[in-house]
Amino acid sequence: MGQQQDIYYVPSKSQWPIVAAVVMFLTVFGAAHWLNAEPGESSFGKTLLLIGFIGILLMFFGWFRSVIHESMAGRYNSQVDRSFRMGMMWFIFSEVMFFGAFFGALFYIRMFSVPWLGGYGHGVLTHQFLWSDYAASWGSGGGNGPAHVGGSFETVGPWGLPLLNTLILLSSSVTVTIAHHALKAGHRGKVLLFLGFTVLLGASFLYCQAHEYMEAYKDLNLTLGTGVYGCTFFMLTGFHGLHVTLGTIMLAIIWLRVLAGHFSKDHHFGFEAVAWYWHFVDVVWLGLFMFVYIL
Amino acid sequence: MAQAATHDHHDEHHDEHHEHQNFFQRWVMSTNHKDIGTLYLVFSLLMFFIGGSFAMVIRAELFKPGMQLVQPYFFNEMTTMHALVMIFGAVMPAFVGLGNWMIPMMVGAPDMALPRMNNLSFWILPFAFALMLSTLFLPGGGPAGGWTMYPPLSLQSASLAYVVFAVHLMGISSIMGAINIIATILNMRAPGMDLLKMPVFVWSWLITAFLLIAVMPVLAGAVTMLLTDKYFNTHFFDAAGGGDPVLFQHVFWFFGHPEVYIMILPAFGIISEIIPTFARKPIFGYKAMVFAIASIAFLSFIVWAHHMFAVGLPLGAEIFFMYATMLIAVPTGVKVFNWVATMWGGSMTFETPMLFAVAFVILFTIGGFSGLMLALVPADFAYHDTYFVVAHFHYVLVTGAIFAIMAATYYWIPKWTGHMYSEFWGKVHFWNSVVWVNVLFFPQHFLGLAGMPRRIPDYNVAFANFNMISSIGGFLFGASQLIFLGVIIHCVWFSKKKATDRVWEGAKGLEWTLSSPPPHHSFSVAPVIHDEELAHGHVED
Numbered sequence: 001m002g003q004q005q006d007i008y009y010v011p012s013k014s015q016w017p018i019v020a021a022v023v024m025f026l027t028v029f030g031a032a033h034w035l036n037a038e039p040g041e042s043s044f045g046k047t048l049l050l051i052g053f054i055g056i057l058l059m060f061f062g063w064f065r066s067v068i069h070e071s072m073a074g075r076y077n078s079q080v081d082r083s084f085r086m087g088m089m090w091f092i093f094s095e096v097m098f099f100g101a102f103f104g105a106l107f108y109i110r111m112f113s114v115p116w117l118g119g120y121g122h123g124v125l126t127h128q129f130l131w132s133d134y135a136a137s138w139g140s141g142g143g144n145g146p147a148h149v150g151g152s153f154e155t156v157g158p159w160g161l162p163l164l165n166t167l168i169l170l171s172s173s174v175t176v177t178i179a180h181h182a183l184k185a186g187h188r189g190k191v192l193l194f195l196g197f198t199v200l201l202g203a204s205f206l207y208c209q210a211h212e213y214m215e216a217y218k219d220l221n222l223t224l225g226t227g228v229y230g231c232t233f234f235m236l237t238g239f240h241g242l243h244v245t246l247g248t249i250m251l252a253i254i255w256l257r258v259l260a261g262h263f264s265k266d267h268h269f270g271f272e273a274v275a276w277y278w279h280f281v282d283v284v285w286l287g288l289f290m291f292v293y294i295l
Numbered sequence: 296m297a298q299a300a301t302h303d304h305h306d307e308h309h310d311e312h313h314e315h316q317n318f319f320q321r322w323v324m325s326t327n328h329k330d331i332g333t334l335y336l337v338f339s340l341l342m343f344f345i346g347g348s349f350a351m352v353i354r355a356e357l358f359k360p361g362m363q364l365v366q367p368y369f370f371n372e373m374t375t376m377h378a379l380v381m382i383f384g385a386v387m388p389a390f391v392g393l394g395n396w397m398i399p400m401m402v403g404a405p406d407m408a409l410p411r412m413n414n415l416s417f418w419i420l421p422f423a424f425a426l427m428l429s430t431l432f433l434p435g436g437g438p439a440g441g442w443t444m445y446p447p448l449s450l451q452s453a454s455l456a457y458v459v460f461a462v463h464l465m466g467i468s469s470i471m472g473a474i475n476i477i478a479t480i481l482n483m484r485a486p487g488m489d490l491l492k493m494p495v496f497v498w499s500w501l502i503t504a505f506l507l508i509a510v511m512p513v514l515a516g517a518v519t520m521l522l523t524d525k526y527f528n529t530h531f532f533d534a535a536g537g538g539d540p541v542l543f544q545h546v547f548w549f550f551g552h553p554e555v556y557i558m559i560l561p562a563f564g565i566i567s568e569i570i571p572t573f574a575r576k577p578i579f580g581y582k583a584m585v586f587a588i589a590s591i592a593f594l595s596f597i598v599w600a601h602h603m604f605a606v607g608l609p610l611g612a613e614i615f616f617m618y619a620t621m622l623i624a625v626p627t628g629v630k631v632f633n634w635v636a637t638m639w640g641g642s643m644t645f646e647t648p649m650l651f652a653v654a655f656v657i658l659f660t661i662g663g664f665s666g667l668m669l670a671l672v673p674a675d676f677a678y679h680d681t682y683f684v685v686a687h688f689h690y691v692l693v694t695g696a697i698f699a700i701m702a703a704t705y706y707w708i709p710k711w712t713g714h715m716y717s718e719f720w721g722k723v724h725f726w727n728s729v730v731w732v733n734v735l736f737f738p739q740h741f742l743g744l745a746g747m748p749r750r751i752p753d754y755n756v757a758f759a760n761f762n763m764i765s766s767i768g769g770f771l772f773g774a775s776q777l778i779f780l781g782v783i784i785h786c787v788w789f790s791k792k793k794a795t796d797r798v799w800e801g802a803k804g805l806e807w808t809l810s811s812p813p814p815h816h817s818f819s820v821a822p823v824i825h826d827e828e829l830a831h832g833h834v835e836d
Binding site: 008010012024028031032082097098100143145150232 | 418
């Protein structure tokens with residue numbers, strides 16, 4: 001617990017925090033302006049959003065570059081390493097809670113709001129007075145609510161692409177673990193091979209999901225606007241997909257860093273942090289596969 | 296084993312180096328927990344006055360029945376913005392600022408665990424509030440549906456996207472701040488500073504930080520659903536599409552209830568530091584205090600629906616949430632009992648921090664009792680959305696959280712600045728605050744019990760007298776805070792009276808072993824911990 005340190009480390013001043021605050025502000029200010037623009041009207045919000053977003057990418061590049069330089073120069077002692085580990089763990093915990101909000105919404109909608117609208121239990125009067133012809137069900141029958149918002153639709157079956165995606169993500173978890181063991185054993189070639197597999201598996205997952213989305217929009221009439229079924233489906237799988245995208249990019253960067261020889265047998269927190277993140281993304285997917293696709 | 300804080304820069308081997316930095320480098324690029332803590336506290340003070348000016352508008356409009364000063368929509372903007380600014384701009388940043396300043400000094404660390412992220416956590420906030428406050432001047436106006444942003448009302452607001460993104464930014468800031476505090480407490484303690492030797496303030500922040508990381512993402516999720524419902528054609532909160540507006544309330548209050556403890560647990564910690572100092576006794580029941588905070592934090596996750604009793608919940612849910620809510624009175628009672636027991640038989644003096652702390656114990660307890668009344672489902676059906684609720688949460692937040700922040704400011708400002716504040720003007724500030732805050736909020740209990748609804752700019756003439764009294768109290772309470780500002784300005788720039796290192800005769804703990812003001816890096820050499828030097832004395836295992 002930070003008690004064997006010979007020396008405390010306090011990082012030098014950095015311009016990156018204030019740069020980060022500015023580009024984050026530009027991004028959301030631009031986005032808010034764009035959302036509020038009249039349809040057809042050209043909005044400077046879009047430009048601002050783009051500038052902000054590019055700024056965020058550059059900021060990440062610059063900030064991480066300086067941290068990597070400092071780490072490579074051996075400035076970080078084991079206490080700093082532990083702080084980084086705690087930071088990453090608690091960050092992943094906050095991500096878990098973020099997904100928790102959307103899973104909670106899904107459970108509430110399926111367990112309460114849809115059955116109540118159909119006249120079960122507690123919400124019986126809403127059913128009687130407003131939507132007496134609505135028979136509550138999930139899926140293509142009544143998943144878009146009593147007003148059948150978005151028109152009739154089909155759901156994505158779990159045993160096609162989603163099953164394949166499950167297998168892809170599970171194998172990617174195995175390959176990233178093999179890569180980690182290889183890193184600890186000092187076999188850089190093996191690390192590159194298996195980490196490369198992991199990146200490819202992540203990319204194929206994203207390809208399959210993009211394919212699934214296109215199919216849903218074109219052939220199944222399942223869109224973000226398809227009542228609560230559509231919005232829970234796309235928001236949950238969409239946020240997960242964003243995290244997979246981020247994870248794949250991070251894995252690719254770690255692959256480049258392995259190639260550049262940044263990691264040693266016992267000093268490779270960057271690798272481990274991304275591996276943790278990848279496992280987290282994997283576990284969330286298992287929850288999605290179970291509750292969004294199968295049940 | 297000698298321990299010394301090191302910087303990357305070769306020229307930074309002595310404490311005076313920060314004098315060579317220019318203004319921008321010192322305040323904007325800082326990696327120093329004290330400078331960042333100061334930024335947080337100054338920002339919070341600014342927001343306190345901005346939010347307070349909104350409250351003055353509200354009380355001026357409610358001075359007498361009828362519409363006289365402002366348009367109803369503007370009134371609604373004021374009630375909404377007052378809450379958002381005070382919660383996210385004043386109270387939370389003030390606690391983070393106090394934590395930033397004090398936690399490294401209290402656990403014997405040179406700085407926070409992740410100093411650059413610490414700087415980012417702060418610098419997000421001015422931008423987030425610029426974004427949110429700018430909506431007041433934009434076409435369509437600011438948010439006016441209440442800080443709770445209930446749909447479908449909030450979805451009609453043109454400024455929804457701005458507020459949602461501002462909330463996202465504040466959430467990112469809070470999560471990073473909380474991660475930093477947890478990493479500091481768990482990883483940066485000096486040798487011998489065991490978990491159960493930490494000051495109660497540090498414990499309270501450890502638990503608060505956990506709450507923040509657990510619930511700020513849930514708020515982010517809730518407001519994201521609002522955003523997609525308005526702009527991207529989702530139907531989370533639209534019954535026609537199978538959703539439910541009540542779903543938002545569940546997700547929001549799953550954040551919202553732990554949030555109210557986020558705003559009071561650090562206050563508990565502060566009071567648990569101040570009372571032992573001025574009673575010149577170790578805190579009574581140190582471990583019970585720590586476990587009480589932990590129990591309150593746990594219970595805060597299973598009581599959220601008590602904010603929604605009148606929304607039409609199933610009976611079983613109402614009963615569960617009623618009993619779970621009442622259970623919180625047990626650990627809170629333990630805390631109040633222990634504060635009183637700490638004072639019992641102590642040789643007490645009443646400097647300004649102690650006055651605020653004693654006022655906290657009494658007035659917060661009043662707020663706690665009115666909370667118990669609101670927890671009763673059948674009674675809440677009558678109290679819900681009345682001024683009784685307003686009176687309740689202002690007793691716990693103003694005379695609770697804000698009084699604790701003021702107590703902390705008086706208690707630690709001699710340590711921060713190296714100068715004593717003016718005890719006379721501090722007491723003037725205290726007595727004005729404590730009198731007028733009761734004139735302001737106590738009549739609101741009666742108004743609420745008589746049925747006056749909250750968030751309405753006009754009211755029945757039957758409520759005229761108490762509203763006028765309340766408004767007078769409000770104006771004078773607001774004016775009293777200018778004294779606070781004056782005392783702080785005097786202490787920082789003009790006070791001639793040097794503070795000693797220990798500042799208070801009965802003060803114990805590591806932070807008082809440092810000079811006043813403390814060195815640039817709090818502990819460049821890890822301190823040796825002596826049990827009898829700690830505020831709570833020797834804890835038996």
